[in-house]
Amino acid sequence: MVIDRQARLVEVESWGDYFLFTLDSPEIAAQARPGQFLMIRVSETTQPLLRRPISLHNAEGNRLQIFFQVAGEGTRLLSLKKTGQCLDLIGPLGKGFNVRPEFRDREIYCVGGGRGIAPLYYLGKELRAAGARPVIFYGGRRAGDLPLRNRLESAGFEVLVSTDDGSAGFPGFVTSLVEEELKKRKPAFLYACGPDPMMEKLAETCRRENLPAEFSLESIMGCGFGACWGCVKKIRMDGQEKYLKVCQDGPVFSLEEIVWQEKEHG
Ligand SMILES: Cc1cc2nc3c(=O)[nH]c(=O)nc-3n(C[C@H](O)[C@H](O)[C@H](O)COP(=O)(O)OP(=O)(O)OC[C@H]3O[C@@H](n4cnc5c(N)ncnc54)[C@H](O)[C@@H]3O)c2cc1C
Ligand code: FES
Structure with missing residues (x-):
C-alpha cells in the first residue's frame, strides 16, 4: 500500500x-x-x-x-x-531489488556510481540479513564524491572505491574496478545503480561473465505511481519489447529485461 x-x-x-x-x-x-x-x-x-x-x-x-x-x-x-x-x-x-535465499554464504557485488550509491546501503543490510556477503563498489569522479564511504565501512561492509581522477582508491571507472575483481573472485549476483553508461558497461560485463544481475534505472517521473506514462522505457518481456513504466514495473529490472539505448544485445 x-x-x-x-x-x-x-x-x-x-x-x-x-x-x-x-x-x-x-x-x-x-x-x-x-x-x-x-x-x-x-x-x-x-x-x-x-x-x-x-x-x-x-x-x-x-x-x-x-x-x-x-x-x-x-x-x-x-x-x-x-x-x-x-x-x-x-x-x-516501485518494485525493489530481489534478494534470493540461494545467496546465503555467497559473495554479491553491489555497484554504485555517484548518487547511485543511495539504495545500496539498505540493499547491503538486507543481503547480510539473508546470510550473503555483499561487496560494495563505490565509484565517484573524485574523493569528495564518495561521502558515504565511511558510513559504509563503519557498517562493516567490504567497500572498494574508485575515482576517475585517481584521488582515492582504484584510479579509473568503477566498471574497470569490477572487471579487475572479477579476475580474482566470481560473485553469485550483481546489483547496480548509477549513470546509464556505467550500467550499460556493467551489463556487457555480466553477459560476458554469465553473471545474473539487476539494475535500478532512472527516468524523469511525473507522478511516480503509474498515472502519467512519463517514465516509460523499452523493456524486453516474454520475448517481446514493450514500453513499461519505470515507476511501477521498476525501477529495478533484470539484466535480460533492459533494452539499453534502444539497441539489441545478443
Ligand atoms: C527511482 C529514482 C530514484 C532516485 N533516487 C535518487 C537518490 O536516492 N538520490 C539522488 O540524489 N537522486 C536520485 N534520483 C534522481 C533525482 O530524482 C533527480 O536528480 C532529481 O529529480 C532532479 O530534480 P531537480 O529539480 O533537482 O533537477 P532538474 O532541474 O529537474 O534536473 C537536473 C538534471 O537532472 C535530470 N533529471 C531530472 N529528473 C530526473 C530523474 N527523475 N531522474 C534522473 N535524472 C533526472 C535532468 O534531466 C537534468 O539533467 C532518483 C531518480 C529516480 C527516477
Ligand atoms: S511517473 Fe507517472 S507513470 Fe511513471
Missing part, C-alpha cells in the same frame, strides 16, 4: 552537494523494501510542480533515510529543509 505522509526531518548531514536526511515515518518504514523510492514534494508553492523521486537509503524502526545530490532546482530546495520541518512523501513506490 502506498502512503502519503508528512514525515518530520530529525537529522541532516551534508558534505558539499550531498545530503543525508533522517525522517520519522513509521508507516512507510514498516513497508519499505530496498530499491523502492519516495516521491517528495520539495516546495510549498507550485514551483516546481512535480515531486522528485528519491530512493530509500535506509529504513530502520520508525526512521527512513534518504541520500541525495543537488542536481537542479528541486533537489536544491530539498537541501534547504531544516530539522523539525515536515516533508510531504508518497511511498514506498
Whole structure:
C-alpha cells in the first residue's frame, strides 16, 4: 500500500552537494523494501510542480533515510529543509531489488556510481540479513564524491572505491574496478545503480561473465505511481519489447529485461 505522509526531518548531514536526511515515518518504514523510492514534494508553492523521486537509503524502526545530490532546482530546495520541518512523501513506490535465499554464504557485488550509491546501503543490510556477503563498489569522479564511504565501512561492509581522477582508491571507472575483481573472485549476483553508461558497461560485463544481475534505472517521473506514462522505457518481456513504466514495473529490472539505448544485445 502506498502512503502519503508528512514525515518530520530529525537529522541532516551534508558534505558539499550531498545530503543525508533522517525522517520519522513509521508507516512507510514498516513497508519499505530496498530499491523502492519516495516521491517528495520539495516546495510549498507550485514551483516546481512535480515531486522528485528519491530512493530509500535506509529504513530502520520508525526512521527512513534518504541520500541525495543537488542536481537542479528541486533537489536544491530539498537541501534547504531544516530539522523539525515536515516533508510531504508518497511511498514506498516501485518494485525493489530481489534478494534470493540461494545467496546465503555467497559473495554479491553491489555497484554504485555517484548518487547511485543511495539504495545500496539498505540493499547491503538486507543481503547480510539473508546470510550473503555483499561487496560494495563505490565509484565517484573524485574523493569528495564518495561521502558515504565511511558510513559504509563503519557498517562493516567490504567497500572498494574508485575515482576517475585517481584521488582515492582504484584510479579509473568503477566498471574497470569490477572487471579487475572479477579476475580474482566470481560473485553469485550483481546489483547496480548509477549513470546509464556505467550500467550499460556493467551489463556487457555480466553477459560476458554469465553473471545474473539487476539494475535500478532512472527516468524523469511525473507522478511516480503509474498515472502519467512519463517514465516509460523499452523493456524486453516474454520475448517481446514493450514500453513499461519505470515507476511501477521498476525501477529495478533484470539484466535480460533492459533494452539499453534502444539497441539489441545478443
Ligand atoms: C527511482 C529514482 C530514484 C532516485 N533516487 C535518487 C537518490 O536516492 N538520490 C539522488 O540524489 N537522486 C536520485 N534520483 C534522481 C533525482 O530524482 C533527480 O536528480 C532529481 O529529480 C532532479 O530534480 P531537480 O529539480 O533537482 O533537477 P532538474 O532541474 O529537474 O534536473 C537536473 C538534471 O537532472 C535530470 N533529471 C531530472 N529528473 C530526473 C530523474 N527523475 N531522474 C534522473 N535524472 C533526472 C535532468 O534531466 C537534468 O539533467 C532518483 C531518480 C529516480 C527516477
Ligand atoms: S511517473 Fe507517472 S507513470 Fe511513471
